[in-house]
Amino acid sequence: MKRRDFLAGGLAGGVGLAMGGHARAQARGTIRFLTPETDPSQVKVWQELITRYTEANRGAAVQPEYASWDDLIRKIPADLMAGRPPEIVAGSSRVSFMAAAAKRNLLVDLAPLVDQIGRADFHAPSLKAWHLNGIQAAIPYGVQWPVLWCRTDLFQEAGLELPKTWDEYRAAAEKLTNPARGMFGACFPAGRTWNTQIQATIAIWGAGGRMFDDKLNPTFDTPEIRRAMTYYAEMCRFSPPDIGQYGFREASAAYTSGKAATTFYWGRVLSHLYQQAPDLLPKSKTVHIPHGGTPATALGWDEFVVYKSRNTNAALDYVKFMLEPQHMFMMMEPVIAHVVPTRTSVMPMVERHDWVQKHPDIVRPLIEPIDFGISATQETPDRPFNYKWDAIEARNIIPDMVQRIVLGKEPVNIAVEKAQKEAVDATKDLRP
Amino acid sequence: MSQHAPPAVGTHPAEDAARPPIGSRSLLGRLLDQHLGVILLLPSALTFLVLLVFPLGYGIYTSFLQRHVLDPEGVWVGLANYAWLFSNAEFWHSLWLSSLWAGVAVGLQIILGTAVALILHQPFKGRSLVRGLVLFPYMMPVVSVILVWMLLYNALYGVLNWLLVQSGIVDAPIAWLSQPGSAFWAVVYVGVWKYFPFVVVIVLARLQVIPQDLYEAARIDGAGAIARFIDITLHQIKDVLLVIALLRTIFMFNNFEIIFLLTGGGPLRSTMTLPILVYEQAFGLYEMGRGSAIAVVMFLILIAVMTIYFAFLRKEQD
Numbered sequence: 001m002k003r004r005d006f007l008a009g010g011l012a013g014g015v016g017l018a019m020g021g022h023a024r025a026q027a028r029g030t031i032r033f034l035t036p037e038t039d040p041s042q043v044k045v046w047q048e049l050i051t052r053y054t055e056a057n058r059g060a061a062v063q064p065e066y067a068s069w070d071d072l073i074r075k076i077p078a079d080l081m082a083g084r085p086p087e088i089v090a091g092s093s094r095v096s097f098m099a100a101a102a103k104r105n106l107l108v109d110l111a112p113l114v115d116q117i118g119r120a121d122f123h124a125p126s127l128k129a130w131h132l133n134g135i136q137a138a139i140p141y142g143v144q145w146p147v148l149w150c151r152t153d154l155f156q157e158a159g160l161e162l163p164k165t166w167d168e169y170r171a172a173a174e175k176l177t178n179p180a181r182g183m184f185g186a187c188f189p190a191g192r193t194w195n196t197q198i199q200a201t202i203a204i205w206g207a208g209g210r211m212f213d214d215k216l217n218p219t220f221d222t223p224e225i226r227r228a229m230t231y232y233a234e235m236c237r238f239s240p241p242d243i244g245q246y247g248f249r250e251a252s253a254a255y256t257s258g259k260a261a262t263t264f265y266w267g268r269v270l271s272h273l274y275q276q277a278p279d280l281l282p283k284s285k286t287v288h289i290p291h292g293g294t295p296a297t298a299l300g301w302d303e304f305v306v307y308k309s310r311n312t313n314a315a316l317d318y319v320k321f322m323l324e325p326q327h328m329f330m331m332m333e334p335v336i337a338h339v340v341p342t343r344t345s346v347m348p349m350v351e352r353h354d355w356v357q358k359h360p361d362i363v364r365p366l367i368e369p370i371d372f373g374i375s376a377t378q379e380t381p382d383r384p385f386n387y388k389w390d391a392i393e394a395r396n397i398i399p400d401m402v403q404r405i406v407l408g409k410e411p412v413n414i415a416v417e418k419a420q421k422e423a424v425d426a427t428k429d430l431r432p
Numbered sequence: 433m434s435q436h437a438p439p440a441v442g443t444h445p446a447e448d449a450a451r452p453p454i455g456s457r458s459l460l461g462r463l464l465d466q467h468l469g470v471i472l473l474l475p476s477a478l479t480f481l482v483l484l485v486f487p488l489g490y491g492i493y494t495s496f497l498q499r500h501v502l503d504p505e506g507v508w509v510g511l512a513n514y515a516w517l518f519s520n521a522e523f524w525h526s527l528w529l530s531s532l533w534a535g536v537a538v539g540l541q542i543i544l545g546t547a548v549a550l551i552l553h554q555p556f557k558g559r560s561l562v563r564g565l566v567l568f569p570y571m572m573p574v575v576s577v578i579l580v581w582m583l584l585y586n587a588l589y590g591v592l593n594w595l596l597v598q599s600g601i602v603d604a605p606i607a608w609l610s611q612p613g614s615a616f617w618a619v620v621y622v623g624v625w626k627y628f629p630f631v632v633v634i635v636l637a638r639l640q641v642i643p644q645d646l647y648e649a650a651r652i653d654g655a656g657a658i659a660r661f662i663d664i665t666l667h668q669i670k671d672v673l674l675v676i677a678l679l680r681t682i683f684m685f686n687n688f689e690i691i692f693l694l695t696g697g698g699p700l701r702s703t704m705t706l707p708i709l710v711y712e713q714a715f716g717l718y719e720m721g722r723g724s725a726i727a728v729v730m731f732l733i734l735i736a737v738m739t740i741y742f743a744f745l746r747k748e749q750d
Binding site: 192240 | 503588609611695696699711715716720
């Protein structure tokens with residue numbers, strides 16, 4: 001064969017292969033499934049669900065993708081810019097960001113799917129929290145709130161009761177802190193992270209403060225918020241030295257490594273203890289987060305969001321599959337008590353779980369209904385959905401305020417005043 | 433062209449004779465025959481256009497828009513993003529940090545890399561093994577390196593703090609990455625550790641081709657070790673060091689992953705270099721226009737650095 005003919009043949013073959021590959025990729029219609037739930041045991045469940053689904057639905061393909069909790073919300077806009085968002089996102093879709101996406105018609109309305117599955121079986125307030133801009137923007141499969149994890153052995157040794165109020169907690173943290181022994185009484189995060197934002201927000205609510213008034217004007221510069229931040233800074237003195245970097249994982253690891261006598265966290269710590277420090281299980285108990293006069297905690301959800309794409313129908317079918325009670329339970333099993341299922345029919349399965357049976361003192365505050373959970377986008381029930389909250393979150397206004405106080409040693413009143421200025425600036429041009 | 437046209441320059445007469453008459457070939461065949469070279473170049477040219485020219489042009493275009501990341505269309509705002517940029521203290525702070533980061537990290541990489549290359553140029557037992565081991569940091573994936581260093585720096589269970597406390601150098605663990613004063617230098621250290629082997633490899637290769645008779649002649653002339661190093665070694669490796677300085681500066685100035693993974697730009701913006709500011713603007717605050725404007729300014733700065741370098745190089749060659 002002559003060289004020119006060989007090159008021409010190669011060219012024709014290459015074009016043919018490229019076109020064939022493209023056609024195959026189009027025919028396959030792979031569903032991209034993005035989630036920050038990346039504990040190895042949970043990854044195993046995602047894989048198992050995908051295997052079961054694809055075996056039952058020949059020709060279907062699901063591609064799992066994983067991101068960290070703090071990065072996921074930034075990965076989605078990048079994908080949207082590229083014109084190919086993931087079809088399904090499970091967890092970490094902040095309510096305010098979803099409201100912005102719903103407003104721009106980027107999301108599939110999941111209300112028909114809820115009706116198809118059976119609306120009566122769902123936790124109505126959770127569905128309502130994700131009903132944004134006239135559509136069911138997400139289906140929450142779990143509702144959750146953080147609690148205070150406590151080392152009962154250390155509390156007993158020091159003759160202390162588990163704390164209910166700020167004063168009790170401050171006294172206990174001080175007594176339990178012993179840097180020479182590498183032991184810290186508290187674990188208040190001060191990283192530029194979502195975890196810091198949530199914990200600082202809970203402190204603000206626990207002092208009776210609100211970040212917005214009923215007309216959705218920012219109200220950061222108030223006596224309640226100054227008091228909350230003063231308390232937060234004090235408690236950071238009894239926290240590990242590198243809290244300036246703490247996000248979710250570090251806050252959990254400080255407790256499971258035996259270095260922190262207490263930490264704020266959700267139920268996931270239970271599975272971390274089983275995996276990493278089973279000896280701490282009998283020495284652990286949870287209580288609701290101590291308050292400064294007003295009991296409060298942050299309500300959060302794990303949820304499925306479906307972005308509009310050419311695979312919408314396939315994505316909806318897979319979400320429906322995952323929402324079947326036995327599959328929902330499979331998703332929760334590796335991190336049991338981390339979230340409370342939003343389907344009534346799943347709850348009995350959770351209650352029968354071995355870990356729940358064995359550790360009622362740990363699990364009870366995590367799964368028994370509470371009436372003091374607050375969502376940042378709805379700080380009081382009688383006000384409209386706070387469309388401005390996304391701007392506060394995106395700009396890290398609260399973690400920056402915490403860092404200025406805790407790491408920069410800025411006086412609380414100045415840091416709070418700056419936060420107010422930033423909040424006004426960030427929200428002044430926003431419209432519902 | 434007729435059948436009787438003279439053969440093309442450079443074709444073999446036998447090959448030409450074997451080719452069928454042009455009039456008898458199909459249109460596609462003739463097209464391939466006449467334009468095969470161009471057709472074969474097209475994939476490379478298209479790749480260049482799609483992967484380089486288009487993103488660059490699109491980035492520059494976006495810098496003139498006010499565009500929320502969720503909006504497919506933006507609003508043309510002219511130079512407003514640049515006006516915002518140049519009046520923004522955060523931008524100047526990040527520009528200063530980026531310059532400091534690139535300058536200090538590259539400077540230390542060159543000093544350390546050259547020193548190690550000089551040592552590895554000397555004969556000693558196990559030299560081949562050490563030469564291989566020195567490359568280790570450079571070969572490791574960045575994410576693995578960062579995870580290792582985060583563990584080393586950890587205040588609760590990090591080896592570094594444990595050694596410092598055990599040896600009595602400090603009373604309590606130091607939060608290396610959590611304090612504005614130490615975070616920047618902790619990040620620089622990782623940047624130097626990760627990339628100094630690149631300098632070692634290049635300098636070592638250059639050292640091995642310096643003629644030994646230069647050193648012998650200098651010795652005969654009575655030059656000491658320092659004089660031989662400055663007048664021969666440094667003089668010989670100067671050009672290589674300049675190339676390394678340029679390449680490493682471009683790379684470190686644009687480096688995102690080391691700082692982002694170690695500190696995310698914090699604490700208190702003490703490591704907020706320009707690439708992280710771009711990321712924060714574009715994907716944190718959803719301001720694609722402003723993010724693009726910063727990226728364009730970074731691009732222009734690097735073009736300026738390259739221009740200065742090439743002007744300097746030309747002057748040297750003249």
